[in-house]
Amino acid sequence: MATLDGRTAIVTGAGAGLGREHALLLAAQGAAVVVNDVSADAAQGVVDDIAATGGTAVACPADVTSWEGAQSLIDTAVQTYGDLHVLVNNAGIVRDGMIVNLTEDAWDSVVGVHLKGHAATIHWAAVHWRGQQKAGNTVTASIISTTSGAGILNNPGQANYSSAKAGIVALTLVAAKELGRYGVRANAIAPLARTQMTAATPGLGDMFAAPESGFDAWHPGNVSPLVGYLASADCAVTGAVFHVVGAQVAAFNGWTTTPLLEGDDRWSIDDLAAKLDGHPALTIGDDGRLPAEGMSSHDFQQLMAAAVPSSGQA
Numbered sequence: 001m002a003t004l005d006g007r008t009a010i011v012t013g014a015g016a017g018l019g020r021e022h023a024l025l026l027a028a029q030g031a032a033v034v035v036n037d038v039s040a041d042a043a044q045g046v047v048d049d050i051a052a053t054g055g056t057a058v059a060c061p062a063d064v065t066s067w068e069g070a071q072s073l074i075d076t077a078v079q080t081y082g083d084l085h086v087l088v089n090n091a092g093i094v095r096d097g098m099i100v101n102l103t104e105d106a107w108d109s110v111v112g113v114h115l116k117g118h119a120a121t122i123h124w125a126a127v128h129w130r131g132q133q134k135a136g137n138t139v140t141a142s143i144i145s146t147t148s149g150a151g152i153l154n155n156p157g158q159a160n161y162s163s164a165k166a167g168i169v170a171l172t173l174v175a176a177k178e179l180g181r182y183g184v185r186a187n188a189i190a191p192l193a194r195t196q197m198t199a200a201t202p203g204l205g206d207m208f209a210a211p212e213s214g215f216d217a218w219h220p221g222n223v224s225p226l227v228g229y230l231a232s233a234d235c236a237v238t239g240a241v242f243h244v245v246g247a248q249v250a251a252f253n254g255w256t257t258t259p260l261l262e263g264d265d266r267w268s269i270d271d272l273a274a275k276l277d278g279h280p281a282l283t284i285g286d287d288g289r290l291p292a293e294g295m296s297s298h299d300f301q302q303l304m305a306a307a308v309p310s311s312g313q314a
Protein backbone atom coordinates (compact mmCIF):
# COMPACT_ATOMS: atom_id res chain seq x y z
CA MET A 1 0.00 0.00 0.00
CA ALA A 2 1.38 3.41 -0.97
CA THR A 3 1.75 6.19 1.60
CA LEU A 4 -1.02 8.37 0.16
CA ASP A 5 -3.55 5.78 -1.02
CA GLY A 6 -7.08 7.13 -0.67
CA ARG A 7 -6.02 10.74 -0.27
CA THR A 8 -6.91 13.59 -2.58
CA ALA A 9 -4.43 16.43 -3.02
CA ILE A 10 -4.46 19.81 -4.71
CA VAL A 11 -1.16 21.24 -5.97
CA THR A 12 -1.24 24.85 -7.16
CA GLY A 13 1.16 25.97 -9.86
CA ALA A 14 1.79 22.31 -10.67
CA GLY A 15 2.36 22.82 -14.38
CA ALA A 16 6.12 23.24 -13.99
CA GLY A 17 9.06 23.20 -11.59
CA LEU A 18 8.57 22.20 -7.98
CA GLY A 19 4.78 21.92 -8.24
CA ARG A 20 5.06 19.44 -11.11
CA GLU A 21 7.45 17.30 -9.05
CA HIS A 22 5.13 17.43 -6.04
CA ALA A 23 2.16 16.36 -8.18
CA LEU A 24 4.11 13.46 -9.73
CA LEU A 25 5.31 12.21 -6.33
CA LEU A 26 1.91 12.53 -4.63
CA ALA A 27 0.29 10.62 -7.51
CA ALA A 28 3.04 7.97 -7.45
CA GLN A 29 2.27 7.52 -3.75
CA GLY A 30 -1.38 6.82 -4.49
CA ALA A 31 -3.03 10.23 -4.11
CA ALA A 32 -5.60 11.50 -6.59
CA VAL A 33 -4.21 14.87 -7.63
CA VAL A 34 -5.92 18.07 -8.74
CA VAL A 35 -3.27 19.66 -10.93
CA ASN A 36 -3.70 23.43 -10.92
CA ASP A 37 -1.88 25.97 -13.02
CA VAL A 38 -2.77 29.28 -14.60
CA SER A 39 -1.61 27.63 -17.83
CA ALA A 40 -4.21 25.06 -18.92
CA ASP A 41 -1.74 23.37 -21.29
CA ALA A 42 0.88 23.00 -18.57
CA ALA A 43 -1.65 21.53 -16.12
CA GLN A 44 -2.95 19.07 -18.72
CA GLY A 45 0.61 18.04 -19.61
CA VAL A 46 1.27 17.02 -16.01
CA VAL A 47 -2.06 15.18 -15.83
CA ASP A 48 -1.03 13.27 -18.96
CA ASP A 49 2.37 12.45 -17.40
CA ILE A 50 0.64 11.12 -14.28
CA ALA A 51 -1.87 9.11 -16.32
CA ALA A 52 0.98 7.60 -18.36
CA THR A 53 2.40 6.05 -15.19
CA GLY A 54 -0.96 4.74 -14.01
CA GLY A 55 -1.69 7.58 -11.59
CA THR A 56 -4.90 9.52 -11.03
CA ALA A 57 -5.14 13.23 -11.73
CA VAL A 58 -7.39 15.93 -13.14
CA ALA A 59 -6.42 19.33 -14.49
CA CYS A 60 -7.94 22.41 -12.90
CA PRO A 61 -6.63 25.48 -14.70
CA ALA A 62 -7.35 28.56 -12.62
CA ASP A 63 -5.73 31.74 -11.33
CA VAL A 64 -5.20 31.32 -7.58
CA THR A 65 -5.22 35.08 -7.05
CA SER A 66 -8.98 34.94 -7.65
CA TRP A 67 -11.23 33.87 -4.75
CA GLU A 68 -13.45 32.08 -7.29
CA GLY A 69 -10.46 30.45 -8.95
CA ALA A 70 -9.29 29.11 -5.60
CA GLN A 71 -12.78 27.83 -4.77
CA SER A 72 -12.87 25.94 -8.08
CA LEU A 73 -9.89 23.83 -6.94
CA ILE A 74 -11.63 22.65 -3.79
CA ASP A 75 -14.88 22.07 -5.73
CA THR A 76 -13.02 20.04 -8.36
CA ALA A 77 -11.40 17.84 -5.69
CA VAL A 78 -14.69 17.16 -3.93
CA GLN A 79 -16.78 16.70 -7.08
CA THR A 80 -14.21 14.49 -8.84
CA TYR A 81 -12.83 12.42 -5.97
CA GLY A 82 -15.36 12.90 -3.15
CA ASP A 83 -13.15 14.68 -0.62
CA LEU A 84 -9.99 16.72 -0.07
CA HIS A 85 -7.12 15.81 2.26
CA VAL A 86 -4.05 17.75 1.14
CA LEU A 87 -3.54 21.31 -0.10
CA VAL A 88 -0.11 22.11 -1.48
CA ASN A 89 0.18 25.84 -2.13
CA ASN A 90 3.06 26.32 -4.53
CA ALA A 91 2.10 28.70 -7.37
CA GLY A 92 4.45 31.63 -7.69
CA ILE A 93 5.99 34.35 -9.82
CA VAL A 94 8.78 36.88 -9.36
CA ARG A 95 9.01 40.52 -10.44
CA ASP A 96 12.36 41.52 -8.90
CA GLY A 97 13.72 45.02 -8.40
CA MET A 98 14.91 47.45 -5.78
CA ILE A 99 12.33 49.33 -3.69
CA VAL A 100 13.16 52.62 -5.43
CA ASN A 101 12.03 51.04 -8.73
CA LEU A 102 9.01 49.19 -7.33
CA THR A 103 5.78 49.65 -9.31
CA GLU A 104 2.26 49.14 -8.02
CA ASP A 105 1.76 46.35 -10.54
CA ALA A 106 4.96 44.54 -9.50
CA TRP A 107 3.82 44.72 -5.86
CA ASP A 108 0.20 43.67 -6.49
CA SER A 109 0.98 40.83 -8.87
CA VAL A 110 3.64 39.17 -6.69
CA VAL A 111 1.84 39.65 -3.37
CA GLY A 112 -1.34 38.55 -5.14
CA VAL A 113 -0.08 35.23 -6.52
CA HIS A 114 1.85 34.28 -3.40
CA LEU A 115 0.04 35.65 -0.36
CA LYS A 116 -3.52 36.01 -1.63
CA GLY A 117 -3.04 32.83 -3.66
CA HIS A 118 -2.28 30.96 -0.42
CA ALA A 119 -5.01 32.68 1.62
CA ALA A 120 -7.77 32.02 -0.92
CA THR A 121 -7.15 28.29 -1.22
CA ILE A 122 -6.62 27.88 2.53
CA HIS A 123 -9.91 29.70 3.15
CA TRP A 124 -11.95 27.45 0.85
CA ALA A 125 -10.22 24.29 2.03
CA ALA A 126 -10.87 25.32 5.64
CA VAL A 127 -14.57 25.84 4.85
CA HIS A 128 -14.67 22.30 3.43
CA TRP A 129 -12.82 20.71 6.35
CA ARG A 130 -14.85 22.53 9.00
CA GLY A 131 -18.00 21.25 7.28
CA GLN A 132 -16.65 17.71 7.27
CA GLN A 133 -15.74 17.87 10.94
CA LYS A 134 -19.11 19.33 11.92
CA ALA A 135 -20.84 16.56 9.94
CA GLY A 136 -19.11 14.06 12.22
CA ASN A 137 -16.47 12.89 9.74
CA THR A 138 -12.87 12.39 10.84
CA VAL A 139 -10.59 14.91 9.15
CA THR A 140 -6.85 14.20 8.73
CA ALA A 141 -5.94 17.10 6.50
CA SER A 142 -2.67 18.80 5.67
CA ILE A 143 -1.79 22.22 4.27
CA ILE A 144 1.71 22.65 2.87
CA SER A 145 2.60 26.26 2.06
CA THR A 146 5.60 27.42 0.08
CA THR A 147 7.66 30.20 1.58
CA SER A 148 11.27 31.06 0.75
CA GLY A 149 14.55 31.88 2.40
CA ALA A 150 13.95 35.29 0.83
CA GLY A 151 10.92 35.77 3.07
CA ILE A 152 12.63 34.63 6.23
CA LEU A 153 16.11 36.06 5.60
CA ASN A 154 15.00 39.14 3.63
CA ASN A 155 16.49 39.35 0.16
CA PRO A 156 17.48 42.78 -1.22
CA GLY A 157 15.92 43.26 -4.69
CA GLN A 158 12.89 41.19 -3.76
CA ALA A 159 10.82 43.48 -1.52
CA ASN A 160 7.51 42.25 -2.97
CA TYR A 161 8.49 38.57 -3.01
CA SER A 162 10.17 38.62 0.42
CA SER A 163 7.15 40.39 1.96
CA ALA A 164 4.70 37.93 0.43
CA LYS A 165 6.79 34.94 1.51
CA ALA A 166 7.11 36.28 5.07
CA GLY A 167 3.33 36.75 5.09
CA ILE A 168 2.90 33.13 4.02
CA VAL A 169 4.76 31.99 7.14
CA ALA A 170 2.43 34.04 9.34
CA LEU A 171 -0.62 32.80 7.44
CA THR A 172 0.52 29.19 7.78
CA LEU A 173 1.14 29.45 11.51
CA VAL A 174 -2.24 31.10 12.06
CA ALA A 175 -3.82 28.28 10.04
CA ALA A 176 -2.01 25.70 12.20
CA LYS A 177 -3.44 27.32 15.33
CA GLU A 178 -6.96 27.94 14.02
CA LEU A 179 -7.59 24.76 12.08
CA GLY A 180 -6.09 22.14 14.38
CA ARG A 181 -9.49 21.83 16.05
CA TYR A 182 -10.92 20.58 12.74
CA GLY A 183 -8.16 18.00 12.19
CA VAL A 184 -6.05 20.16 9.89
CA ARG A 185 -2.26 20.51 10.11
CA ALA A 186 -0.36 23.35 8.42
CA ASN A 187 3.36 23.62 7.67
CA ALA A 188 5.55 25.63 5.31
CA ILE A 189 8.58 24.72 3.23
CA ALA A 190 11.32 27.02 1.96
CA PRO A 191 12.79 25.09 -0.97
CA LEU A 192 15.80 25.65 -3.20
CA ALA A 193 15.93 23.97 -6.59
CA ARG A 194 16.61 24.35 -10.28
CA THR A 195 13.42 25.59 -12.01
CA GLN A 196 12.48 28.20 -14.59
CA MET A 197 12.19 30.66 -11.69
CA THR A 198 15.76 30.20 -10.47
CA ALA A 199 17.09 29.90 -14.03
CA ALA A 200 15.85 33.46 -14.55
CA THR A 201 17.56 34.74 -11.39
CA PRO A 202 20.96 36.31 -12.11
CA GLY A 203 23.76 34.10 -10.76
CA LEU A 204 21.58 31.14 -9.84
CA GLY A 205 21.32 29.53 -13.28
CA ASP A 206 24.96 28.42 -13.35
CA MET A 207 25.08 27.61 -9.65
CA PHE A 208 22.08 25.27 -9.93
CA ALA A 209 23.29 23.39 -13.04
CA ALA A 210 23.03 19.61 -12.93
CA PRO A 211 26.34 17.81 -12.31
CA GLU A 212 27.67 15.47 -14.95
CA SER A 213 27.55 12.63 -12.46
CA GLY A 214 26.56 11.97 -8.89
CA PHE A 215 23.70 13.34 -6.83
CA ASP A 216 21.87 16.18 -8.57
CA ALA A 217 21.32 18.22 -5.39
CA TRP A 218 19.46 21.01 -7.18
CA HIS A 219 16.86 18.76 -8.83
CA PRO A 220 13.38 20.02 -7.82
CA GLY A 221 12.27 16.44 -7.17
CA ASN A 222 14.52 16.38 -4.08
CA VAL A 223 12.02 18.68 -2.34
CA SER A 224 8.93 16.57 -2.98
CA PRO A 225 9.46 13.69 -0.51
CA LEU A 226 9.14 16.18 2.38
CA VAL A 227 5.85 17.33 0.86
CA GLY A 228 4.76 13.70 0.65
CA TYR A 229 5.67 13.10 4.29
CA LEU A 230 3.79 16.20 5.47
CA ALA A 231 0.82 15.16 3.31
CA SER A 232 0.46 11.71 4.86
CA ALA A 233 -2.41 10.92 7.22
CA ASP A 234 -0.05 9.53 9.87
CA CYS A 235 2.17 12.64 10.04
CA ALA A 236 1.59 14.69 13.21
CA VAL A 237 3.84 17.66 12.44
CA THR A 238 2.13 21.04 12.41
CA GLY A 239 3.23 24.66 12.72
CA ALA A 240 6.75 23.99 11.37
CA VAL A 241 8.76 25.85 8.72
CA PHE A 242 11.32 23.77 6.84
CA HIS A 243 14.35 24.66 4.75
CA VAL A 244 14.76 21.91 2.16
CA VAL A 245 17.40 21.56 -0.55
CA GLY A 246 19.20 18.54 -1.98
CA ALA A 247 19.41 15.98 0.81
CA GLN A 248 19.21 18.56 3.62
CA VAL A 249 16.12 19.25 5.68
CA ALA A 250 16.35 21.91 8.40
CA ALA A 251 13.82 23.68 10.61
CA PHE A 252 13.65 27.45 10.89
CA ASN A 253 13.25 28.63 14.44
CA GLY A 254 10.89 31.53 15.01
CA TRP A 255 11.29 35.05 16.28
CA THR A 256 12.59 35.53 19.80
CA THR A 257 13.05 38.61 21.96
CA THR A 258 16.08 39.83 23.83
CA PRO A 259 15.15 41.84 26.95
CA LEU A 260 16.51 45.40 26.67
CA LEU A 261 14.95 47.59 29.37
CA GLU A 262 12.59 47.26 32.28
CA GLY A 263 11.28 50.09 34.42
CA ASP A 264 8.32 51.31 36.44
CA ASP A 265 7.22 54.24 34.29
CA ARG A 266 7.24 55.65 30.74
CA TRP A 267 10.73 56.10 29.31
CA SER A 268 11.84 59.49 28.03
CA ILE A 269 13.54 59.80 24.65
CA ASP A 270 16.75 60.87 26.37
CA ASP A 271 16.68 57.85 28.69
CA LEU A 272 16.06 55.54 25.74
CA ALA A 273 18.95 57.11 23.85
CA ALA A 274 21.21 56.79 26.88
CA LYS A 275 20.40 53.12 27.36
CA LEU A 276 19.94 51.90 23.76
CA ASP A 277 22.62 53.78 21.81
CA GLY A 278 25.29 51.24 20.98
CA HIS A 279 23.46 48.37 22.67
CA PRO A 280 24.97 45.13 21.32
CA ALA A 281 21.52 43.69 20.54
CA LEU A 282 20.75 46.68 18.27
CA THR A 283 24.04 46.89 16.42
CA ILE A 284 24.82 45.55 12.95
CA GLY A 285 27.17 42.59 13.37
CA ASP A 286 30.66 42.27 11.93
CA ASP A 287 29.20 39.87 9.36
CA GLY A 288 26.61 42.45 8.25
CA ARG A 289 23.79 40.85 10.20
CA LEU A 290 21.01 43.33 10.98
CA PRO A 291 20.00 43.56 14.64
CA ALA A 292 16.74 41.67 14.03
CA GLU A 293 18.27 38.98 11.83
CA GLY A 294 18.66 35.58 13.46
CA MET A 295 20.81 34.30 10.62
CA SER A 296 23.14 36.33 8.41
CA SER A 297 23.49 35.80 4.66
CA HIS A 298 26.87 34.26 5.48
CA ASP A 299 25.23 31.78 7.87
CA PHE A 300 22.71 30.89 5.18
CA GLN A 301 25.40 30.34 2.57
CA GLN A 302 27.14 27.99 4.99
CA LEU A 303 23.88 26.13 5.49
CA MET A 304 23.50 25.72 1.74
CA ALA A 305 27.12 24.68 1.33
CA ALA A 306 26.58 21.96 3.89
CA ALA A 307 23.53 20.80 1.96
CA VAL A 308 25.29 20.67 -1.37
CA PRO A 309 28.96 19.90 -0.76
CA SER A 310 29.55 18.86 -4.35
CA SER A 311 28.61 22.26 -5.81
CA GLY A 312 31.33 24.06 -3.90
CA GLN A 313 29.59 27.36 -4.62
CA ALA A 314 26.47 27.44 -2.52
Ligand SMILES: NC(=O)c1ccc[n+]([C@@H]2O[C@H](COP(=O)([O-])OP(=O)(O)OC[C@H]3O[C@@H](n4cnc5c(N)ncnc54)[C@H](O)[C@@H]3O)[C@@H](O)[C@H]2O)c1
Pocket residue numbers: 012013014015016017018019036037038039042062063064065090091092093113117146147148149190191192193194195196197198
Ligand atom coordinates in the same frame (compact mmCIF):
# COMPACT_ATOMS: atom_id res chain seq x y z
N1 LIG B 1 12.95 27.24 -7.15
C1 LIG B 1 13.42 27.67 -5.98
O1 LIG B 1 14.63 27.54 -5.66
C2 LIG B 1 12.49 28.31 -4.99
C3 LIG B 1 13.04 28.88 -3.83
C4 LIG B 1 12.19 29.40 -2.87
C5 LIG B 1 10.82 29.36 -3.08
N2 LIG B 1 10.31 28.83 -4.24
C6 LIG B 1 8.86 28.82 -4.42
O2 LIG B 1 8.45 27.57 -4.90
C7 LIG B 1 7.25 27.73 -5.69
C8 LIG B 1 7.43 27.07 -7.03
O3 LIG B 1 8.45 27.77 -7.73
P1 LIG B 1 9.23 27.18 -8.99
O4 LIG B 1 10.64 27.51 -8.78
O5 LIG B 1 8.82 25.76 -9.22
O6 LIG B 1 8.67 28.13 -10.13
P2 LIG B 1 8.08 27.80 -11.58
O7 LIG B 1 8.02 29.12 -12.27
O8 LIG B 1 8.83 26.70 -12.22
O9 LIG B 1 6.61 27.28 -11.29
C9 LIG B 1 5.59 28.12 -10.82
C10 LIG B 1 4.28 27.68 -11.45
O10 LIG B 1 3.23 28.51 -10.89
C11 LIG B 1 2.34 28.82 -11.94
N3 LIG B 1 1.57 30.03 -11.61
C12 LIG B 1 2.01 31.30 -11.63
N4 LIG B 1 1.01 32.14 -11.30
C13 LIG B 1 -0.07 31.37 -11.06
C14 LIG B 1 -1.41 31.65 -10.67
N5 LIG B 1 -1.84 32.91 -10.48
N6 LIG B 1 -2.27 30.62 -10.50
C15 LIG B 1 -1.87 29.34 -10.70
N7 LIG B 1 -0.61 29.02 -11.09
C16 LIG B 1 0.27 30.02 -11.26
C17 LIG B 1 3.23 29.02 -13.15
O11 LIG B 1 2.48 28.94 -14.38
C18 LIG B 1 4.25 27.89 -12.97
O12 LIG B 1 3.84 26.70 -13.64
C19 LIG B 1 7.00 29.23 -5.75
O13 LIG B 1 6.06 29.59 -4.76
C20 LIG B 1 8.36 29.82 -5.44
O14 LIG B 1 8.27 31.12 -4.94
C21 LIG B 1 11.11 28.32 -5.19
